[in-house]
Amino acid sequence: MSVHLPRPVALLVATVVAGAGLTLAAAPAASASAPAPAVSHAAALAQPDQDPFYSVPAHLGATRDGAVLRSRRLPADALAVPSPAAVWQLLYKTRDNAGKPTATVATLLVPTARWTGPGARPLVSYQVPEDGLSTVCAPSYVQRAGAEVAAVSAAQVQFDRQRVADAVSHGWAVVVPDYEGPGSQFLGANAAGYGVLDGIRAARSFAPAHVDRKAPLGLWGYSGGGFATTAAAKKQAAYAPELRISGIAAGGVISDLNRSLQAVSGGALSSYLPFAIASVRNAYPQANVDQYVNASGKSYADAVSHTCLGTAVVTGPHNVSLASLEAQPGSLTAGPFHDFLHSASPVGYAGVPTAPVYMYHGTADELIPVDGARELVAQYRAAGVQVRFVEDAGQNHQGEQQNGIAGAVAFLDERFAAGAHR
Known part of the structure; x- marks a missing residue:
């Protein structure tokens, strides 16, 4: 069945999906000490919920955070955009948004070409x-x-696949974590931070990959990936102090959830609202989000509570305001819910990056207002963090995603070289 979107939505769906949040990379169990044989690319690819490799082992409480629990080597053509690299998937111990032990998967790529840079x-x-x-x-x-995943934007998938391939061609080893964990806790800052940091721990400790313990470490992400990158950067000092991060590149960061909801409220992209409500409800069950939402809002949120953002954008509703979804006047736009969202946003929770930061943002970002990024940068600078902030005039969310690549790569190269010559 074809879906006919209102024309303003049709024009903007590619923008929201290609930037504000979708994805990238999957299946019999093996231990880290006895890796599973290579997975045939020709074999049918099981979804994670039907793939035993993703199963979370019991009794993880005493297991070290970042420990590799299972591994499997993938053939060179396993990724849709193949890279000249050895590729593994690692199931590793981490924590969920409530801090409870769980496990998630990362894809690790190590270039086959010899590294010729410094250090x-x-x-x-x-x-x-x-x-x-x-x-x-x-x-x-x-x-x-x-x-094969209809709920995910083909444009965003291709973008991220290409970025991973480009990073490998640049000579970097790359780890791509499933930082939301098996509970898919989108907008859960703790889960994201832990998932990223433990993914780095797993990659460094996985002996077959030969990642040098002295290797410079970098973080990079845009939009929802920028949210996760920022969460990891702010939580690293307390959660993973042994990781010496060299540089952090984050673009289009969802710095303030309240500002983002207000940005799409009443417009063609208001379909983001119920998805955000469903996401916060999933990541923070203790917040009892439903008490702030009326019947229509709950119904809209329920409809997208087990999907990816691409489907939510199409599902709607379109041109509705946040206020129209409130259980009582002001219940979503002020008061406890508003305060809670602030506390769950990068501008609202504690932590300071321990490495220089490169942030980039389009001034015409229609999904994630630049004011939130400005506030976060001001907080960083007040805390003594070295920040290079680039505002690109007239760039919207999708445009800045592409526009910011060169600056992010140059910054990380610069930081890696500086670390190698210390």
């Missing part, structure tokens, strides 16, 4: 804008399945 080959954690409420949105799956 050890850098390791970059690339955060895809996973933005999903289903494990079919997970990067480890979509990086391989892609077009």
Whole structure:
């Protein structure tokens, strides 16, 4: 069945899906000490919920955060955009948004070409804008399945696949974490931060990959990936102090959830509203979000509570305001819910990056207002963080995603070189 969107929505769907949040890369169990045999690319690709490799082992409480629990080597053509690299998937121990032990998957790529730069080959954690409420949105799956996943934007999938391939061609080792975990906790800052940092721990400790313990470490992500990158950057000092991050590149960061909801309220992209409500409800069950939402809002949220953002954009509703979804006047736009969203936003929770930061944002971003990024940058600078902030005049969310690549890569190269010569 074809879906006919209102014309303003049709023109903007590519923008919201290609930037505000979708994805990248997937399946019999093996231990880290006895890796599973290579997975045939020709074999049918099981979704994560039907793939035993993704199963979370019991009794993880005493297991070290970042420990590799299972691994499997993928053939060179396993990824939809093959890279000249050795490729593994790692199931590793991490924590969910409530801090409880769980496990998630990362895709690790190590270039086959010899590293010719200064010092050890850098390791970059690339955060895809996973933005999903289903494990079919997970990067480890979509990086391989892609077009098979109807709920995920083909444009965004292709963009992220190409970025990973480009990073490998640049000579970097790349780890792509499923940082939302098996509960798909989109907008859960703790889950995102833990998932990223433990993914780096897993990549560094996985002996077959030969990642140098002295390798410079970098973080990079845009939009939802920028949210996860920022969460990891702010939580690293307390959660993973042994990781010496060299540089952090984050673009289009969802710095203030309240500002983002207001930005799309009443417009063609108001379909983001119920998806955000469903996401916060999933990541923060203790917040009892439903008490602030009326029957229509709950129905809209329920309809998208097990999908990826691409489907939510199409599903609607379009041209509705946040206020029209409130249980009582002001219940979503002010008061406890508004305060809670602030506390769950990068501008509202504690933590300071321990490495220089490169942030980039389009001044015409229709989804994630630049004012939130400005506030976050001001906080960083007040705390003594070295920040390079680039505002690109007239760039919208999708445009800045592409526009910001060169600056992010140059910044990370600069930071890796500086670390190598210390």
